[in-house]
Structure formats: C-alpha cells, structure tokens
C-alpha cells in the first residue's frame with residue numbers, strides 16, 4: 103500500500119475511469135445486476151440497442167424513465183465525493199465515465215467525460231433536436247412500466263434516450279478526449295467497472311502502454327486483475343475516501 107500512496111502523491115496526471123460500480127452504493131443497479139420489474143428477464147445489453155427501441159419503443163423508453171427516476175431519487179456517495187476531491191489535489195486530472203447518471207457532477211466533479219451519453223440529454227431520433235425532460239420524476243404507471251416516448255415538436259419523430267446504444271459509435275469529441283487523457287497520464291484509476299465493454303475498456307490498455315501506474319478498485323475479480331499494478335478489493339464508497347485521506351490528508 104505504501105508505494106501505492108507514494109506513486110499517487112508523485113503523480114502529475116491522474117485519470118479516473120469509472121463504471122456502474124461507482125454508483126452501486128447510491129442504489130443504482132449495475133449492468134450485471136438483475137434488472138427489476140418489467141425488465142427483470144432482460145439482459146441490459148439487449149435493451150440498450152437501437153433494435154430494441156425500434157421493436158418496442160414504449161418498453162425501452164419505460165426502462166430508461168425507470169432508471170432516470172432512480173437517479174433523480176439517488177444521492178452521490180462518498181466514492182463520487184472522493185473522486186471530486188482528487189481533482190483539486192493533483193496537477194492534471196481527468197474523469198472519464200461509462201455511467202449515464204449525473205452522480206459524478208452532483209458529487210462535485212466538473213468536466214466529466216461521458217463516453218456513453220447521459221440520461222438527462224434525450225434527443226429526437228429524426229432531426230437530433232435536444233429534448234428537455236419535464237422536471238418531475240417520471241411516475242411509472244403501476245406495474246406496466248411501459249411509457250410511450252414523447253414526439254419531437256419540430257419533426258414529429260420519436261424522442262430517444264441520450265445514451266450510446268450497443269452498435270452505436272461513441273461521441274467523437276468525448277472519445278478523443280478520453281484517448282488523449284489515457285495516453286498522457288502517469289496514474290490511471292479504474293473504478294467500479296467490469297472492463298468488458300469496448301472501446302471504453304481499451305483505455306486501460308492505452309494507459310498501460312503509456313507506462314502509467316494502474317490502480318483498480320473493485321470488490322470482484324475482473325479481466326484487469328492480471329495487468330493492474332495495484333488492485334484494491336472493496337467498494338469504492340469505502341476505498342476511495344480512504345485513499346484520498348492516506349495520500350493527501352497528512353500533507
């Protein structure tokens with residue numbers, strides 16, 4: 103642990119890369135977790151596709167409104183806050199997330215690079231006009247969970263969730279910013295991700311190729327176990343605040 107802290111204190115450019123696990127302690131189910139309600143028999147990767155939305159828009163829109171409702175009711179956890187604290191402690195910092203929730207921002211982080219979009223940014227699938235969700239928490243009709251997606255005021259096409267679906271390319275600017283950060287950092291923290299979804303997961307390889315120290319925070323084994331410099335087995339809401347305290351509280 104000592105040389106982990108020494109390496110972190112000496113780092114000039116830290117990148118934090120997060121997945122669903124960092125929001126688990128805020129009550130947001132991960133992709134691996136069984137979905138609930140109407141969607142419990144569906145693998146998240148099946149629902150998060152253009153085909154699923156084309157086939158049954160109200161089923162998929164209902165799922166995303168259910169998830170958005172969970173996020174609106176959730177609070178950032180100490181893991182989100184610790185990541186925000188790191189931002190001011192290191193000379194150069196980037197936060198890259200696969201998560202579509204806004205808990206990093208509500209936890210105090212700014213300039214968050216969202217690789218897979220944001221639930222709060224739906225848009226028209228026809229003319230791509232942004233759509234703003236009504237303020238209120240979406241009330242899921244009891245049990246059915248189906249919700250007809252709104253239609254675009256400009257062209258009448260369906261509004262779709264502001265996320266990147268499987269088979270769709272990542273937002274160009276975000277993906278370029280993420281690659282640049284991974285290739286120039288000297289300390290890369292991989293937190294709460296199974297590191298299975300591409301091309302996002304390849305960021306860890308880019309950081310490794312750049313000679314960065316790789317710290318993984320995950321209570322469960324992942325494909326990164328063999329290549330990470332350090333692995334801390336534990337929930338990010340516990341591990342990250344401790345890491346920040348150990349690295350910088352005494353200073």
Ligand code: BV8
Nearest residue numbers: 121122123132133134200268269294295296300322337338
């Ligand atoms: C594309 C938004 C091409 C939607 C998401 C190469 C090889 C193989 C396959 C591919 C390949 N390249 C592309 C593919 C296909 C595909 C892919 O990767 N498939 C996988 C399944 C193999 N990739 C794509 O389709 C990508 N697009 O390739 O386009 C293209 C290019 C040009 C032109 C046209 C097309 C797009 C991928 C993005 C899909 N969208 N999300 C939504 O959210 O609904 S992905 C989604 O799933 C998440 O964003 C995230 O990325 C992923 C889930 O992973 P994690 O976040 O890691 O979560 P998971 O549940 O898996 O794990 C949680 C972890 O947390 C666990 O390890 C657990 O132990 C840990 N944990 C639990 N509790 C805690 C914790 N950790 C810390 N603390 C805790 N308390």
Ligand code: ZN
Nearest residue numbers: 226229254257
């Ligand atoms: Zn439109």
